[in-house]
Amino acid sequence: QVVVDFERLGEHAAAFQGHDVGFCCLGTTRAKAGADGFVRVDRDYVAQAAELARAGGCKHFVLQSSRGANAQSRFLYLRVKGEVENLVQAVGFGHCTILRPAVLLCKRQESRPMEWVAQQFLRAVARVFPTAYSVPVETMARAMVACVLQPSEGKVKVLENGAIHDLGKA
Secondary structure (H helix, E strand, C coil): CCCCCHHHHHHHHHHHCCCCEEEECCCCCHHHHHHHHHHHHHHHHHHHHHHHHHHCCCCEEEEECCCCCCCCCCCHHHHHHHHHHHHHHHCCCCEEEEEECCEEECCCCCCCHHHHHHHHHHHHHHHHCCCCCEEEHHHHHHHHHHHHHCCCCCCEEEEEHHHHHHHHHC
């Protein structure tokens, strides 16, 4: 692992050299970073990391995005996710896989009471509709690895929540 300063990411280009595959799950929340900070982390840092990875020889970039990502959305979160998808695709990787999960079910170190309540509800819903509204982070991680081990023919592949479940269980 290499620790980098994302404010000076260009100074860490060597950390991005010589890798065939790049995985990106970088993100923050608007509540934690403010609107400008959210855009900087979720769009700008991710796009710059993708560019450095491509320049370093990366052939397949795997991006965790979000269900509903759309660069034309009126909602900041979905708009930024759509914008970064477009920016990463424009970098020109041999293969680019974009995963659009619904709510990620995970245990966090920090306290987010409303998110905890929502996750408990979604865990219950998942018993009836397992792929509709959420995905466990373990399933997400397995899907990210599987998409690299079984690359598709196309240059860009977008996986929605149901496909993430299928690939993560394969």
